[in-house]
Amino acid sequence: MSEFKIGALVYYKSKAARVNAVGDKDDKIEISILKTTKRVRDKDIKLLHPGPVSDISTLDIELPDPPETLSETLELLEEEAVSLSELSDFLYGEFSPQSAWSSWMLVMDGLYFELLADENAKDAGQDLIKARPQELIAAEKEKRESRIQQQEAWDALIKRISNGRIEETDYPQLIEVEQLACGERENSRILKAAGIQETKEAAHALLIKLGYWPQEYNPWPRRMGVTMSNPEIAIPEAVETSRRDLQHLQAWAIDDVGNQDPDDAISLEGNRLWVHIADVSSLVIPDSELDIEARSRGTNVYLPDQTIHMLPSGITQQLGLGLQEQSNALSIGFTIGENGELEDIELCFSLLHVTRTTYDDADKALDSTFIALKSVTDRFHQRRINNNAAMLDLPEVNIRVDNGEISIRPFKQGGSRKIVTEAMLAAGEAVALFAHKNNIPIPYAYQPEPIEIQHPQKMSEHYAYRRCFKASRHTTEPAAHFGLGLPIYTRVTSPIRRYLDLIVHQQLRAFLTQHSQQPQRPLLGHEELVERIGLADEASFAARKAERNSNQHWTMLYLNQYKTKQGEGNGNWQGEAVVVMHDERKTTLILPDLAIEPKLQRQDNTELDQSVTVQVESVNIPELRAFFRVVN
Template sequence: MPDTPISQGNFVLYKQRPARVLQAGERVEIELEEGKPVKVRAKDVVLLHPGPLERLSDLKPQEGDLETAWELLAGDTTSLAELAELAFGDFTPATAWETWRHVADGLHFRGTPEAVEARTPEAVEQERQARAARAAEKEAWDAFIARVREGQTEPEDERYLKELDDRANGQRPDSRILRALGIADSPEKAHDLLLKLGRWDHAANPYPPRLGVALNQPASDLIELPDESRQDLTHLPAFAIDDEGNQDPDDALSLDGNRLWVHVADVAALVPPDSEADLEARARGANLYLPESTVTMLPPEATRQLGLGLSEVSPALSFGLDLSDEGELVDVEVVPSWVRVTRTTYAEVSQRLDEEPFKTMYHLAQLSEERRVQEEAISIELPEVKILVHDGQVSIEPLQPLPSRMLVSEAMVLAGEAVARFALERGLPFPFTTQPPPDTFERPTTLAEMFAVRKTLKRSQQTSIPAPHAGLGLEVYARATSPLRRYLDLVVHQQLRAFLRGENTLGEEEVMERVGAAEAVTGGARQAERLARRHWTLVYLLQHPNWRGTGVLVDKRGTRGTVLIPELSLEIQLPVPEDMLLDANVPLILTGVSLAELEAHFRIE
């Protein structure tokens, strides 16, 4: 039959369906089972029998013995016509169709009409076992889906549910389970189903894995602290001022006359460029701060050895800052040092601002802040909270705007300005932090004004070319006070250390390669932190279903408002009265939480 041209009345196969040829030519007109004529290409049909076939309805089931035919032919090859004659005693369109259906089934036979292979008994047995396994798997799958529809699972369902875990964690692009259930296929829907099934509880935070952020602690080795000359500043009382419970104290302050010293953990002494620890920190970009845990960019041993105040005496890189009466930096000294640090809290220091050295420190910070304000620095003080998770219970504590916070933050800004000037004056390649100015300058005073101004701010950038940081009101700036927590701060310290020791520093291209590497990963980490904080805030609301509180209207579009809840540092969208003014207090009552969708629902009381 391979050389037989297609002609009228032939019985052919089209896309594995029986068809009758109505008219031959360049385009073959065929009739399918539905009775409607279709024109197709000649190469798209396969001749099964020359016919004539008057009606497709003539293809009725035939009585024969295909299994005996298989036993006789096992291991051999024949044609469809010969197989039909052997099994049915005749080769007609009806027996050709019955025979082809068995060939297409693939258990005993396989091939083409011209060459039908009778499979060996071993191959047939393997195929039978495979089909039985597929049938059993389908039965198990169907039973699993039926259980899930009822909100139930069994221990043997683990192999299926792992797929749902991976979908919710963003580790796979789709879910067979969600499709089978007719549920929209998304990580959020997978998360929601896992919660409904009780496989996940509210503590499951899928955002770090969904964003590709590592959750394992680094295990790279650190070098030994070099035996080298350091300036002894242990005679100066130094204070690491942090929130209660802080685990990585990497900066401290002390005073020598009117000179403000900012001491920073000397991480570069243990983590030189391209060391194992440096490469791992570069791959992480920064510490990951989640309410339930902290994942560091450096091995925990780095904090144990270098955290200021964790040992009686600590190695530091110290910045001595001299300010004018107008708060201008007039001199900076950068030295490796030994410091003796006392750990304390913002609350404690706020109670001691009338005592030395805190009184003078605070005065210097005020001078610096006033100078920056005159340079149109932008201050946005939206409410902040500290979210803690202990044994699954969430607590949310508002961070009070204590004056000691301004003291520390201003000292860190001064250190960043001083370091940037130090590098600029010496031609030292550096990752400077810059920020273009907003299109219009406004000095916000209310929450709504701060919310509006925040939306106009342009993103800060890390660049090797020094430029102003408009938000800080500085001509030049570099982040330099958190080398235990931020990789580019560590690069700053590595450059300073090499310069002070008279060693080769990184070139501009090498610095920017590190900037690119860090920025490639820190965006995901910061987003994971934001989403995790919202997740745990919603868990807090689930644990307090009768929550009532007050929000502030900070934005409004018609009757749709954005309300900020200060005690939760949570922004929500909800309908508001058309005549409600910005900064109005909004009494709220919680009506529901959709955890997987990260949505909380409120109504105005």
């Protein structure tokens, strides 16, 4: 026969229950838990009181406040273990269903009493209960009070966050939200508690709303894992190098206004074009501390409000062309035939006198000082066109932030910028040809040919053609770069700011100095080169994405701040947009003044390449989205 009787009070999964029916030995027992009825095995319940209990709802089932007899009971039970019925009698002066349940709750709470339980006991009367030591009770009380205070503080924090008002003492708690906004973790307990979606964008928006971040804060470099500090590594003495004196040449370093790292210059000696590049390999030796640091960074990171360098700034001051009275360079000389082909290629370490100027000033002298350089580089340019180079003509802008002021200015195409671009591309082809001829392992840049070769004329055609291209890649074997229209190419002109360019310089130095009296490093082998390419490409990819999204970030801020700067009235930004694509639901525009490509609901009344005027309706900085409407 079962020891459980109808009407008995039992304990089932932390709840009070009443026995309603008892079957035969192998049958289950029916119990009721308030309004719920269940059939359970006898081993799943524990008898607290034989009853009778008419209805569980008549019992106070909450954890009771300690009775007045608690202190006396604890003293009596310091050295003695008792049954539940005895404990109930000590605490409440009786053993009733209510006193049995209240006593059992105090035992289960674990603050004042501990259970010396028999796992096989079905009757709580078979368990022995003893008082906990006073020092453990005091410690547990302190711990519980601390938890209560922490919960109250947490609830108050979530309430302040929900109300959009925080205190300075809340800042340490919000670090987890900042980490989520920067992609350094995947979730946030705070956002979950506040009912906010656990995404980077939602975290970013909340931090701005709370004033934890200023609206200008740019999270994109951190999201991409970009190191935000410049390297601070001692710069060694330059490697002693035999140099050819080319100071008789007029060497020009032509850059944008404000450029701080001039690493290339050009000059013309008769019909020979010289491209001079800062001799960084004389300071950065393969596998040195500087080299390893540059390898991990991959490239300079150019943000609108700052530049994060791949190498210590002291190297630029020491080696930047035109920053010292004399400049050390790796010079690449060649002639460009009437058909645009490179001939008579030579490389040497050189000593130069370099004059710095800007594209704006050089453009004023295109028909005088730079007319011969333009003629030479135009031949190379025409050859690339004949090779179906992708001469994409889409808007580009320069975004700068100076003292909090955001300026966005379109790049001027052509002119002296075209001269420099063509000279640098020619130098890349010349070095690639030289390296291939002399079996020097270097990273070659290549780009596969698109499925269909096009010659776009209109902006919509340039936009569509760009979508046909795969990104350029690096390889240890020479291959054609379709986009540039070159059969072989390497990037070599920016060793101060691009690690793969620096590798090319290091390899060229190893080759050019192999017969010198100074001890030299050997050429990197294939496996070493592949490893370096992989590391540099990974770091460079992160840097480029950080740059693109940072430019978008500051563009969104520019649009958002525009109205404020215009004063009263409707000061939302307005400007020209060109329709470049229609799809089933959306129309894509290009805004030449901003170089952004927003999408609108399909504009059936517009044609491709039609110019329309658009106005900003709203800006979402965390999502890098601006919403426009057509106003004419």
